Amino acid sequence: MAHFSKVLMFSKEDFDDWNIRMQAHLAAQDDDRWFVITNGPLKILKPNTTIAVTEDAQEMVEKQRSEWTSEDKKKANLDNVAKDILYKTLDKNTFSKIKMCPTTKEIWEKLIQISEKNEQTKEKKLSVAMQKFENLKMKDGETLREFDERFSILVNELAALGKELDNREVALKLMRALPRE
Incomplete structure (x- = not known):
């Protein structure tokens, strides 16, 4: 996993720059990490074997946690990793405003709202x-x-x-x- 030595501290005043740098930082580490911020946590799916498969598409259903492979676990954990990175950039006041957000997507949206609210x-x-x-x-x-x-x-x-x-x-x-x- 990539590690950055200089923490990009969140700033309402410099939000535009922080936003660009965080997007680049998160996407550079893992494209899917940026995906979970923009789209929410990844769902771990498998083909649905209980129904007939059509020629065009196969229905997908969520895998049970007990069926997850090591790769599935890494993908499922991306939201937690991205959340951890964002938390480390926030001061106590800003953290208090987002700490109840369950996903990084919601955290990111709240940070945008905080910064562009006015x-x-x-x-x-x-x-x-x-x-x-x-x-x-x-x-x-x-x-x-x-x-x-x-x-x-x-x-x-x-x-x-x-x-x-x-x-x-x-x-x-x-x-x-x-x-x-």
């Missing part, structure tokens, strides 16, 4: 980011590469907040932000 906060973040965009200028002594990095981060932040900038708007901003020689 639409005013998102609007404020967008307003601040737009103000930064409007006032963006290349700093004295700043290289073009450094400016480009700051500019790209800001454009990505705006996109994450739902602000679509058209190419013309971006080009005009760049022309105004760069020093004239």
Whole structure:
């Protein structure tokens, strides 16, 4: 099992980044681990042998726990593993808000709700980011590469907040932000 040395601590303020990093982290460890977060715990199934099989599809039924193979047990435990990873990223206050959620899918949905619950906060973040965009200028002594990095981060932040900038708007901003020689 993969282990990460730096815990990605949950933050309402940096939820968008945390969300992307956790998705990547969980999916990188096991595609099914991300599946249980988006779809709920995996059901361990087997073909139903008590009814006639049709040519198109065979009906599946849940396996009894006593029939599980080692692989079945690993799959069934993915929700617990993902839950453990999420718990380790939460502070005491946030944990208290999700601790009664029985599945990682419900935990994840609750964390999204906690983080995006306040639409005013998102609007404020967008307003601040737009103000930064409007006032963006290349700093004295700043290289073009450094400016480009700051500019790209800001454009990505705006996109994450739902602000679509058209190419013309971006080009005009760049022309105004760069020093004239």
